[in-house]
Amino acid sequence: MQHLEYMTAAYIIIWVAILLYFLSLSKREKAIWEELRELRATITRDNTP
């Protein structure tokens, strides 16, 4: 098992980096959609006579 530690390190870094980026996008997207929903609700409420 020559150079097993190098291969393991490379694969772990790739998976963790991609996973973290994906999670960060999901988190930011969720927060924005939540804010958009609240803003739309506020606009609708303000426009209701």
Next chain:
Amino acid sequence: MHQKPYILPFIFGILALICLTIAPYLVFMYAGIEKEMGLAQKIFYYHVPSAFSMFLGSFLCFIFSIFYLWKRDKNCDLWAACSAEVSLLFGTLVLITGAIWAKPIWGAWWVWDAQLTLTLILWLILAAYHMLHTYLEDAVQSARFRAVLGIIGFLNVPFIHYATKLWRTHHPEVVRGEEISLPPDMKIVFFFCVITFFALFFALLFKRVSLAKAQNELESLKAEI
């Protein structure tokens, strides 16, 4: 009103997930172990597709940057910025995994070889692009500067690809023109990993675009109020 564009990230996400499940089996069980490099050679299956994904991102950024400078369409700027960001992610992975491969094979984490240096330059251009996008407040000026940077960045890509032919380099030349110098089992796994990384690239790109569009919608809604 803008609707959340679920379908494209979903399709590519599912495709990427399926490929990502199969790829490790092929890399570790199907492809043989290279005699001289040992297990370090297996880094190649994710390192090279990461580089191809970086090139793909740079190419998309180049195309959208040209269209932005021509049409002044904000949507082109949005796609260029998202392509550059995803490209930067894969570029970071290329440099890190390359260094991890180089240590046991060359005995050094980094050498100032033509291909490595040009890849670092592309990464720095993408990082500068990202910094301009994040920190420059004048949106029009930022988009114009970034478009130029996006075009310059991609012009570097052919030099990276042909660096092993143009200069004397340490970097192994696996892809020679249209020919790939690999045994059949390794070639199959390599192509599968390229497809996997392209699916992953597009899944992340569409997700990033969806986020950027939602951000724009939020800003315009706030401006209306």
